[in-house]
Amino acid sequence: MKRIVRDQGFVLVAPLILLVLLIVLLPQLWSIILSFTDYRLGAPIVFRGLNTYKTVLKDPQFWNAAERNLIFVVCVVSLEVGGGLLISLLLFRGFRFQKLWVALVLAPYAISPAVAAAIWKYLLDYSMGPVNWVLSSIGVGRLPWLFNPSLALVSVMVVYVWQAMPFSVIILYSALIALPREVYEAASLDGATSFQCFRYVTLPLLSPVLLVVIIFRLIISFRAFGHIWALTRGGPMFKTELLSLYLYRQGFRYWNFAMASAVGTLMLILTLLITSYFIYDSYKRRFAQ
Amino acid sequence: MRKIAFLLATVVVVLCGTLAIGQGQKELVVWCVAVHRDVAIGAYGAKIDVVSPFEKEHGVSIRWVTIPWTGMEEKVLRELALPQTEADIIFIVDDWARPDVLSKLMPLDDFMTAAPIEDFEGLAPGMVSALIYEGKLRGIPVRANVQVLHYNKAIFAKRGIEHAPRTFEELIEAAKAATYVREDGARVYGLGLKVPEDIIGVIRAFGGDVMTPDYQVVCDSPQAIAAIKALRDLYNAGALPPDFFMLQAADYERLVGQGLVAMVFFGDNYNLRFNDPTRVSPEVAGQMDVVPIPASETTGLELAPCKVAFWAMAIPNNAPRENRDLAWEFIRYLASPQVQLSMALNGNGPTRAAVLADPQYQVGVPYAWASALAINVARRLWPPFAQVSQAYDILAHEAVLAITGQKDPEQAMKDAAEALRALLR
Numbered sequence: 154m155k156r157i158v159r160d161q162g163f164v165l166v167a168p169l170i171l172l173v174l175l176i177v178l179l180p181q182l183w184s185i186i187l188s189f190t191d192y193r194l195g196a197p198i199v200f201r202g203l204n205t206y207k208t209v210l211k212d213p214q215f216w217n218a219a220e221r222n223l224i225f226v227v228c229v230v231s232l233e234v235g236g237g238l239l240i241s242l243l244l245f246r247g248f249r250f251q252k253l254w255v256a257l258v259l260a261p262y263a264i265s266p267a268v269a270a271a272i273w274k275y276l277l278d279y280s281m282g283p284v285n286w287v288l289s290s291i292g293v294g295r296l297p298w299l300f301n302p303s304l305a306l307v308s309v310m311v312v313y314v315w316q317a318m319p320f321s322v323i324i325l326y327s328a329l330i331a332l333p334r335e336v337y338e339a340a341s342l343d344g345a346t347s348f349q350c351f352r353y354v355t356l357p358l359l360s361p362v363l364l365v366v367i368i369f370r371l372i373i374s375f376r377a378f379g380h381i382w383a384l385t386r387g388g389p390m391f392k393t394e395l396l397s398l399y400l401y402r403q404g405f406r407y408w409n410f411a412m413a414s415a416v417g418t419l420m421l422i423l424t425l426l427i428t429s430y431f432i433y434d435s436y437k438r439r440f441a442q
Numbered sequence: 443m444r445k446i447a448f449l450l451a452t453v454v455v456v457l458c459g460t461l462a463i464g465q466g467q468k469e470l471v472v473w474c475v476a477v478h479r480d481v482a483i484g485a486y487g488a489k490i491d492v493v494s495p496f497e498k499e500h501g502v503s504i505r506w507v508t509i510p511w512t513g514m515e516e517k518v519l520r521e522l523a524l525p526q527t528e529a530d531i532i533f534i535v536d537d538w539a540r541p542d543v544l545s546k547l548m549p550l551d552d553f554m555t556a557a558p559i560e561d562f563e564g565l566a567p568g569m570v571s572a573l574i575y576e577g578k579l580r581g582i583p584v585r586a587n588v589q590v591l592h593y594n595k596a597i598f599a600k601r602g603i604e605h606a607p608r609t610f611e612e613l614i615e616a617a618k619a620a621t622y623v624r625e626d627g628a629r630v631y632g633l634g635l636k637v638p639e640d641i642i643g644v645i646r647a648f649g650g651d652v653m654t655p656d657y658q659v660v661c662d663s664p665q666a667i668a669a670i671k672a673l674r675d676l677y678n679a680g681a682l683p684p685d686f687f688m689l690q691a692a693d694y695e696r697l698v699g700q701g702l703v704a705m706v707f708f709g710d711n712y713n714l715r716f717n718d719p720t721r722v723s724p725e726v727a728g729q730m731d732v733v734p735i736p737a738s739e740t741t742g743l744e745l746a747p748c749k750v751a752f753w754a755m756a757i758p759n760n761a762p763r764e765n766r767d768l769a770w771e772f773i774r775y776l777a778s779p780q781v782q783l784s785m786a787l788n789g790n791g792p793t794r795a796a797v798l799a800d801p802q803y804q805v806g807v808p809y810a811w812a813s814a815l816a817i818n819v820a821r822r823l824w825p826p827f828a829q830v831s832q833a834y835d836i837l838a839h840e841a842v843l844a845i846t847g848q849k850d851p852e853q854a855m856k857d858a859a860e861a862l863r864a865l866l867r
Contacts, residue, residue: 193542193828194520195519195520195522195546280683281628297684299685300688389685389687390687390842405516407829408516408519
């Protein structure tokens with residue numbers, strides 16, 4: 154009987170597995186195969202072993218993009234998760250018009266990235282943007298938010314965090330609501346201060362959820378593209394070009410699909426390495442408990 | 443059951459009938475963007491349908507496969523690499539006229555010998571030469587837009603600039619004079635500069651170039667450096683938008699339309715858009731005029747060798763064998779002087795100077811005189827080579843560093859030249 158149920162289970166799950174194979178694994182496999190060739194769109198495919206990887210790794214623009222990507226990921230994930238935790242803690246305390254505040258905090262997440270980037274591009278416009286108008290009115294003067302080589306990456310990060318932070322808030326706020334009240338009552342009876350409650354009760358109880366949020370945000374922000382493309386297209390002078398934009402440039406501007414595939418494969422490996430550390434750490438803790 | 447059988451029988455009869463009719467008439471498949479079809483069938487402008495007479499004469503039906511411009515290069519590159527394509531004719535833009543594309547197009551010399559194009563010499567020689575690969579002609583230019591200088595007469599009058607610039611030095615002075623803050627607080631910039639194509643245009647206006655037609659990299663020449671220095675002076679004077687290197691053509695269209703940029707280099711046909719009251723502010727509509735881009739006094743030339751963007755018709759190597767002669771016949775027909783004139787009256791940019799100078803054309807098109815002068819000296823920005831997009835990026839990067847004062851112009855142009863030479867190797 155058990156075997157029949159198990160077999161039926163496989164049959165039921167099979168279409169889904171087949172779908173994943175077709176639309177995720179096969180293209181990924183093809184991309185990995187292309188990375189060992191010198192394929193340019195329209196040209197014949199010739200295998201070149203690791204030559205494409207050598208070319209990618211020798212390109213200073215790849216390393217510049219990788220360095221920027223690292224800075225971007227560290228900054229935005231810290232801000233998203235840190236800020237998200239702070240906002241969810243504030244919301245957890247409860248306010249008047251609580252539902253309104255929750256809706257306002259979550260609103261940016263409901264906007265499409267392209268629309269959000271277009272709105273911010275207008276807000277930060279040097280000549281006609283409201284942000285610079287306000288700054289000029291108070292005597293600060295206009296700032297080149299999106300075209301100054303030092304300021305552009307910061308501006309892009311701000312826009313990205315603004316839109317992505319609600320994701321952390323949703324998850325963490327839901328987790329906070331679900332935490333057992335008895336533990337807080339016990340801590341309170343033991344004379345714990347608010348900070349001690351947070352440090353020794355909330356944080357440990359939240360850590361599995363926090364870990365999931367961090368892993369999700371790491372994976373998503375590592376391949377950030379839409380916001381940056383819409384705001385700066387990787388400029389000025391490649392100063393906001395991350396690995397995903399570098400990949401796009403190689404693939405869809407230079408038609409060098411081999412290079413683009415190699416960069417994509419390297420990004421996949423890097424993402425797996427980073428996230429596997431967190432997953433391994435989480436398992437280690439679980440088994441330690 | 444009977445009803446279903448009847449329905450199926452009807453469908454089969456209709457399908458067979460359709461196929462029989464379809465097989466009775468030959469079909470030529472043309473891959474293009476919508477505008478190519480529209481100017482041929484007379485969708486607007488003078489509304490002269492030049493396609494129907496051809497179809498009647500040759501008993502053929504033209505099937506236009508229109509492809510969105512943004513995805514066309516990718517689609518064409520993929521299609522040309524296949525063993526066979528359905529396309530008998532494809533349109534290619536000048537930027538694609540590089541070895542990896544031209545090598546996949548049929549040499550047209552034998553067709554030309556058998557059935558030459560009427561007044562072939564009348565086609566713009568710069569465009570024709572760009573379509574020659576390994577000594578063979580691979581396409582016939584049928585649509586072109588030369589770049590001219592668009593200027594706002596109202597801003598010129600307000601700032602006391604008496605006439606359109608006749609030399610590049612006058613253009614620089616006009617750009618500085620036209621830079622000011624409007625009564626409503628908005629800043630007006632003297633000159634818009636698209637990167638890097640307009641930078642190449644300015645370098646040419648100073649008698650230099652970036653890459654010669656025989657692939658010599660010359661962007662570190664004294665003329666090119668003088669051009670970059672002139673642009674740096676304009677940037678320092680505030681006559682270029684501070685974010686000029688981030689602005690796309692669409693951004694400049696918006697700025698011109700709001701009267702925030704006094705002069706821009708754009709294709710000649712933009713003159714109609716810039717004066718269209720439904721697209722631009724009432725203060726700008728009717729105020730935009732054109733002149734050919736002037737050359738620097740130092741060159742001894744009157745006009746700068748401006749950019750020309752053009753589309754050519756070609757027969758892919760993998761096109762259906764049986765339709766090739768007919769495909770050539772259609773290309774030959776569309777490139778002929780009379781059909782070029784008809785299409786020009788429909789809104790097509792002609793590839794023949796004679797059409798630009800034709801009185802019929804000049805009546806309806808206010809910029810025709812400037813285009814006719816500019817087309818004689820116009821040429822494409824680069825000679826054909828596979829890494830042209832990388833070349834664009836290299837030049838843009840170094841030139842912007844120099845213009846914005848982040849790098850010495852001599853050094854920047856030297857670095858650009860080295861990188862471009864390395865790219866060609």
